[in-house]
Amino acid sequence: MNNYFASCPRGLEPLLADDIAALGGQHVKAVGGGVMFAGDWPVCYAVNLHSRLATRVLWRVAARGYATADDIYKLALDTDWTAFFLPTQTLRVDVTAIKSPLKSLDFVTLRVKDGICDRFRRDCGDVRPSIDTRQPDVRVQAFLTEDNCTLYVDTSGDPLWQRGLRQKTVEAPLKENLAAGILRLAGWQPGTPLFDPMCGSGTFLLEAAQIAHGIAPGSRRSFAFERLKGFDAETWRRMREAALAAEKPVAWAQLFGADVSAQAVRAATANLDRAGLLEAVELIQSDILEVAAPADGGILVCNPPYGVRLEEQESLAAFYPQLATALKKNFAGWTCHFFTADLRMPKLMRLTPSRKTPLYNGALECRLFEIRMVAGSNRPAK
Template sequence: MEKFFATCPRGLEPLLVEDLAAVGVADAKAVPGGVHFAAEWPACYALNLHSRIATRVLWRVAQGRYTREDDIYNLAKDTPWPHWFAARQTIRVDVVGVKCPLKSLEFITLRIKDAVCDRFRADANARPTVDTREPDVRIHGFLTADECTLYIDTSGAPLYQRGLRQKTVEAPLKENLAAGILRLTGWKPGVPLLDPMCGSGTFLAEAAQMALNIAPGAGGRSFGFQRLRNFQLETWKDLLDAAQDAEKPVQHAQIYGSDISPVSVRAALANLDRAGLLPAVTLSSGDILEIEAPAESGIMVANPPYGERLSEQEELAVFYPPLGSALKRNFAGWNCYLFTADMRLPKLMRLTPSKKTPLFNGAIECRLFEFKMVAGSNRPK
């Protein structure tokens, strides 16, 4: 059994445990920002292929205590890197510290890189070169107050890069956060879903993939594990073939998107079309304050602007009260979910959320507010 750590947006750890259970991993331990687990390689491949929530799947290759930089160098130099990849391959080293007493993480990053190269020189009389943009192998160091753990990244590019997005508009959500939010709403394929502020279409693309049972890693992207010496090609081919065989034909899936900005609608259309998902989604231009619900009941999910500048906050304070009125007027019978960093939203909308889930969009603390718009009581006379 190998030891792994899968990272994810903070707040989505329980969903990542569910993804691990779906690929046959039982004893997963969630911590803030990810999940520790032990598994054989097929489960690692399957998690990279199927998890909509994970950001990276890291393989633990060394762990030891330290008091100074030389201890970390020695730990990295004692690690048998040439067993796992070749000197001709390029590397990148990233280091994160929590309560680390040492002065410079940049210097530690350099020391780990030197140790890897020195190990290669000793074993193979050659050394890998550094490529910070598209390395063959990514090495991660994680430092606590007194312990260093070294990982090889089995994912490569982060897993939220599905290979689908072509056009973006301002501040798009990461795909794995959007997928997590959809899961937290309780939405299931077949239930009408509307994103009335769809931007470049991230919620719509994730929902369409779920509805059509398309594995998020099956879109032609590559993975870090494919560039390691221990890569099991036949195992990977079998997993990929099974995932592609399980896909459903592309057809309309009661997924609806609209936006007040024609530029955003065009971006969403281009992204969905490029991904082959456009037939599953109905797109239109429209103002959230005026559009009508596309069905009697369903799930509405939106990521309204946060208002980072004072002028924007003032504009949002004017926008929220009519938004609350529009939801009551036009979405009776729907469960509405708004994801925002603006904690004033419910009060200014004059609506009481039935649930508020803390989540993080990168470093920004946010809430997913649930508003159940009860049918019958709010309809205009």
Template sequence: MEKFFASCPRGLEPLLAEDLAAAGAIDIQTLPGGAHFRGDWASCYAANLNSRIATRILWRVAEAAYAREEDVYKLALEVPWPRLFAVERTIRVDITAVKSPLKSLDFTTLRIKDAVCDRFRRETGARPSVDTRAAEVRISGFLTADRCTLYVDTSGAPLHQRGLRQKTVTAPLKENLAAGILRLSGWQPGAPLLDPMCGGGTFLLEAAQLALGIAPGARREFGFMRLASFDAGVWNKLLADAHARELPVAPANIYGADRDPVALRAALANLDRADLLDAVELIEADILDLDAPAPAGVMVANPPYGERLSELEELATFYPLLGSALKRSFAGWNCHIFTADTRMPKLMRLSPSRKTPLYNGALECRLYEFRMVAGSNRPK
């Protein structure tokens, strides 16, 4: 059994734990932003392939107490790097620190890189090259106040990069955060789903993959493929099983709308590139004028947050209109709105039935649920 750490958007840790358990992980321990777990390589591969929530799966290769940069260097030098990957692989080293006493994280990063190269030189007479942009093997150091842990990244590119989205719009949601919001909304494939402010279509892409049984990692490569431990037989079996579960592309009761034709073209291009266009119905419309596409269903929306004063004033005018539109046109729907603007429910004159704290990167947000009923939504 190996030891791993999976990272995820903060607030989605319970969903991450579900994904890891489904992949065969054991001893799962969540903490803000991720979870430690144990498992064999098959569970590592399965987590990378199937988790819609994880950002990275990191393989723990060393851990010890430290006080100085040289302690970190010695810890890294003890790792048998030539047994983990070939010297021809390019490398990159990154460090994350919480309350570390070290003065220069850049220098500490350099010392880890030196240790990796020194160990290779000692055993093979050669050293790997560094590539900070597209490294084949990523090595991560995590420093607390007194302990250093070293990891090898098994994911490669972050797992939210499904290899599907090409056209982007302003501030798109990361795919794993969108997948988490969909799961928190309670939406199930087959039920009507609407994103009335779809932008580049991230919610639509995630929902269509769910509806058609497409594993989020089925169309991309992973860092573990470049490690000496890679078992192609185990991986090919997992991938074949994943492809066997996929359904033919067909209308899936998923609807997207946006008033911006540029955003709508981006959503169309992304869905088309992912071969998911036939699963989704797109229309150009303003949410304030939009009719519900079904008598009941789930709405998910990620409206602008408002970063400038003029935008905040526009949103203060928009929210009451949005509340009226939801009451008028979406009775019978569960509406989930993700925002960092805590004024929204009050200005919409709606009482949320639930609010879930989530983070979009470092930005603290809320996922508000509004259960729309005919007439007033206020309790008597």
């Protein structure tokens, strides 16, 4: 049995832990930034194939306390890398740290590379992997705490939010795994009308359409575990074929999208079309302040712009009350979910959120505000 760490956007760890346990993971434990779990290789394959929330699945291969970069070199040298991959394969090493006393992570990266390559030279007659930082066969990740170093082999390759579907993007698109987590937190289920009135390149709609049709997020891409020693090609073939066989024929799924930008609507249309899911979605060009609700009730979810510069913040402060008026007028009976880094939003809208969920978009602290729309004011009487 192997030990793994699946990373994910901060705030989604409990949901990811539930998913991994359902896929057969053992000793599942949510920690900051991800989930630790154990399992045989089929569990690792399944998490890569089916998890909508994970960013990467890392296989823990070594760990030890350290004081200097030389200690980390010795840990890499003492690890039997020949059991994991071939000396003819290309390699990339990444190092991340929390509270490490070592000043240069670049130097630590170099020492990990040296340890791996020196071990291959020792075991394989002066043959060693070459470095490729762009498209490596194998990625090794070192994670440093204050006094401990853990070495991982990445089983995912490209990050798991890259479903292999979205080609066209607009400014600041959400990553797919964060969008999937927001849909989960919003409580959306297939069959319920879903509307994104600021759809951008269509990330929420793409995720929802995949969920509605039972499409496994990893079914159309490759993974790094396929290039590791001991890869069980037959088990993986059966698993992937079972996932493809479980997909439903594409049909209308009560998914609606709109954007004020014609370019965004074109991008969303192109992405859904390329994914073969355009039939499931209705897209229009419209302003959120003017658009009519596409159904009597449902879930509205969107990622509105959040201003960084002062003038942007001032224009948003004027926009939010207009948005509240439009929602009260047009979306009574809907539950609205706004994902934003602008924590002023509900107060400036003069609407009281029924739920506030802390999330992170990368390093940026955000909130998912749930606001249940009723006709007239949503604020309790004083």
